[in-house]
Amino acid sequence: MTAGPDGARANAPGGPPADVIVLDAVTRVFQVGDSEVRALDGVSLSVRRGESVALMGPSGSGKSTLLNVLGCLDTPTSGRYVLDGEAVEKLSEDQLADVRQRKIGFVFQAYHLVARMSAARNVELPMIFAGVPPAERRQRAQEALTSVGLAHRLTHRPDQLSGGERQRVAIARATAMRPSILLADEPTGNLDTKAGDEILGLLERLNAEGLTLVIVTHDPNVGRRAGRLLRMRDGRLVEEP
Amino acid sequence: MNARRLGAGDVFRLAAESLSGHRLRSALTLVATAIGVTAVVLLTALGDAAKRYVVDQFASIGTNLVIVLPGKTETSGVMGSFGGTTRPLTLEDAVALPHRATLVRLVVPLSLGSATFEYGGRSRDVFVLGTTSDYFDLRQLQMSSGQFLPPGDLRRGERVVVIGRAIQRQVFAGENPLGKPVRIAGARFRVIGVLMPKGVGMGVNLDELAIVPVATGMRLFNQQGLFRMICQAPDAAAVPAVVAQVKKVMRERHDNQEDFSILTQDSMLATFTSIINALTAGLAGIAAISLAVAGILIMNVMLVSVSERTGEVGLLKALGARRRQILSLFLAESLLLSAQGALAGVAVGVALVYTAAAIFPDLPLAPSPGWIVFVTLLALAAGIAFGLLPARRASRLQAAEALRAAK
Numbered sequence: 001m002t003a004g005p006d007g008a009r010a011n012a013p014g015g016p017p018a019d020v021i022v023l024d025a026v027t028r029v030f031q032v033g034d035s036e037v038r039a040l041d042g043v044s045l046s047v048r049r050g051e052s053v054a055l056m057g058p059s060g061s062g063k064s065t066l067l068n069v070l071g072c073l074d075t076p077t078s079g080r081y082v083l084d085g086e087a088v089e090k091l092s093e094d095q096l097a098d099v100r101q102r103k104i105g106f107v108f109q110a111y112h113l114v115a116r117m118s119a120a121r122n123v124e125l126p127m128i129f130a131g132v133p134p135a136e137r138r139q140r141a142q143e144a145l146t147s148v149g150l151a152h153r154l155t156h157r158p159d160q161l162s163g164g165e166r167q168r169v170a171i172a173r174a175t176a177m178r179p180s181i182l183l184a185d186e187p188t189g190n191l192d193t194k195a196g197d198e199i200l201g202l203l204e205r206l207n208a209e210g211l212t213l214v215i216v217t218h219d220p221n222v223g224r225r226a227g228r229l230l231r232m233r234d235g236r237l238v239e240e241p
Numbered sequence: 242m243n244a245r246r247l248g249a250g251d252v253f254r255l256a257a258e259s260l261s262g263h264r265l266r267s268a269l270t271l272v273a274t275a276i277g278v279t280a281v282v283l284l285t286a287l288g289d290a291a292k293r294y295v296v297d298q299f300a301s302i303g304t305n306l307v308i309v310l311p312g313k314t315e316t317s318g319v320m321g322s323f324g325g326t327t328r329p330l331t332l333e334d335a336v337a338l339p340h341r342a343t344l345v346r347l348v349v350p351l352s353l354g355s356a357t358f359e360y361g362g363r364s365r366d367v368f369v370l371g372t373t374s375d376y377f378d379l380r381q382l383q384m385s386s387g388q389f390l391p392p393g394d395l396r397r398g399e400r401v402v403v404i405g406r407a408i409q410r411q412v413f414a415g416e417n418p419l420g421k422p423v424r425i426a427g428a429r430f431r432v433i434g435v436l437m438p439k440g441v442g443m444g445v446n447l448d449e450l451a452i453v454p455v456a457t458g459m460r461l462f463n464q465q466g467l468f469r470m471i472c473q474a475p476d477a478a479a480v481p482a483v484v485a486q487v488k489k490v491m492r493e494r495h496d497n498q499e500d501f502s503i504l505t506q507d508s509m510l511a512t513f514t515s516i517i518n519a520l521t522a523g524l525a526g527i528a529a530i531s532l533a534v535a536g537i538l539i540m541n542v543m544l545v546s547v548s549e550r551t552g553e554v555g556l557l558k559a560l561g562a563r564r565r566q567i568l569s570l571f572l573a574e575s576l577l578l579s580a581q582g583a584l585a586g587v588a589v590g591v592a593l594v595y596t597a598a599a600i601f602p603d604l605p606l607a608p609s610p611g612w613i614v615f616v617t618l619l620a621l622a623a624g625i626a627f628g629l630l631p632a633r634r635a636s637r638l639q640a641a642e643a644l645r646a647a648k
Binding site for chain 2: 064068071073074093094097098100101102104106108112114115116117125126128129130131134173177
């Protein structure tokens with residue numbers, strides 16, 4: 001893999017880079033007491049725009065650390081990370097917040113919906129912090145919820161929704177800011193098979209519409225359905241054909 | 242590219258949403274703040290009422306007064322010191338003063354003693370005030386029946402008396418006192434008038450006063466000098482000139498010795514009000530301490546809230562909220578708590594003040610707007626000050642760790 005800010009593949013001049021994620025020799029070292037733990041040990045990875053990638057591996061293999069680095073929730077100890085043409089490994093905390101807001105959507109295993117807020121209000125949340133005017137963000141929240149099939153659940157609170165519906169709200173929230181990538185951490189982990197299938201179907205549809213997808217999962221079935229399957233072991237990536 | 246503005250409306254809506262998620266805890270904090278604010282509102286209203294009461298009392302003895310006392314006082318104390326060489330204030334002084342001190346509107350000499358007042362079989366002890374017809378004007382009196390002391394040479398001592406309503410009620414028991422012969426300290430007097438009730442002014446209850454001509458009063462108690470002389474300036478602006486003129490005339494009459502004291506109503510009032518102001522501020526300060534306690538409670542509530550909502554903070558950070566936005570969110574919560582507490586406290590305090598005013602109509606009780614503004618601002622400041630630490634803690638949470646903590 002040759003060096004270059006935009007990754008190895010050639011890009012159309014002036015257009016968006018073909019590789020939306022480029023990791024180059026990324027390490028992440030945690031200090032635990034007196035010893036160092038290398039959670040990421042020289043990870044290099046390129047993900048094309050519109051690709052869908054599944055990330056599997058035993059617990060402690062570094063999946064979560066990699067996801068945190070990809071999501072700009074954590075910064076690498078060394079190595080480079082170019083997200084959608086922007087080098088982010090040296091950005092300040094506020095700049096990282098901006099990158100997360102504009103480019104990254106998160107979907108969590110436990111949904112992470114704010115319990116006291118309606119579905120629509122939960123979807124509005126990222127737009128509130130982005131300063132989107134109230135009328136516009138209400139409109140966009142409604143559209144996002146409609147597109148995940150929850151037009152009839154706008155005013156429901158999370159505890160009035162089923163697990164599958166909650167994850168749909170979370171996905172609507174993650175896509176409300178029209179991010180470059182969607183990071184899903186065990187998105188079906190708390191769901192039964194049927195609801196999990198529906199959520200996977202929804203994610204695949206979004207992917208088909210052009211959204212780059214990175215899914216961390218324990219479920220081999222989920223892994224198989226992704227366009228590319230990456231396995232992690234001891235902080236290193238093992239790509240499977 | 243992005244505006245990155247989190248409007249105040251959005252901040253407070255988010256804060257209100259999260260407070261309503263912990264109703265009991267929020268309510269308790271609110272009550273603590275409210276109690277502190279109520280205490281300040283109530284106590285300062287009491288202090289101001291005391292001040293107004295004193296001012297009213299001073300006003301009730303007349304306005305723009307310059308008081309001449311026998312003896313020289315070195316301080317602004319109210320009582321004169323009676324040194325051995327002190328010459329008394331004489332009736333002659335009272336006669337001469339209005340002629341020579343031309344700026345003075347009125348000069349009213351006063352003598353004072355206490356004696357037994359008898360009529361028929363009944364008697365009671367009364368204060369006997371010796372004065373002149375001008376006293377009626379000075380104190381804005383009104384007659385219930387009959388007439389006040391007649392004008393004329395104040396050195397003439399007629400045996401006539403004007404009585405207050407309490408004396409009429411107790412000694413005459415419904416009988417018409419006009420023209421009736423009475424005995425005061427054993428001497429015979431004729432009742433010529435009864436005053437309308439006016440109540441207490443500067444500790445002297447007019448209703449229980451027997452008023453006689455000043456020369457008569459001095460003779461009755463065998464007094465050489467006057468109790469004091471009260472001069473009235475035509476208006477407030479003229480008071481200093483009147484003081485100077487009265488002082489000059491009196492010095493000349495007293496062989497160039499200043500063996501008398503001159504007090505102005507304003508200087509006496511200023512002394513009283515400064516004492517009461519200090520008391521009020523002290524009371525308010527004590528009450529404000531309870532606000533500090535409320536502030537610490539707010540801090541506690543917010544700290545608990547932050548640690549409970551670690552996952553939520555992580556989520557907001559994942560969604561792109563900046564540190565400063567998280568900080569303002571939590572600050573808004575504590576500000577909202579203290580603002581609601583202040584509002585409730587002011588409402589309860591004002592209600593209590595009006596209730597107390599209804600129960601004690603004699604006290605001029607009213608809420609003090611200045612203090613209410615002050616204590617409200619103080620409560621808001623406490624909300625911000627004590628909310629800062631928890632809000633900083635929230636804003637500095639690491640996003641990845643905060644999210645993990647919530648799992």
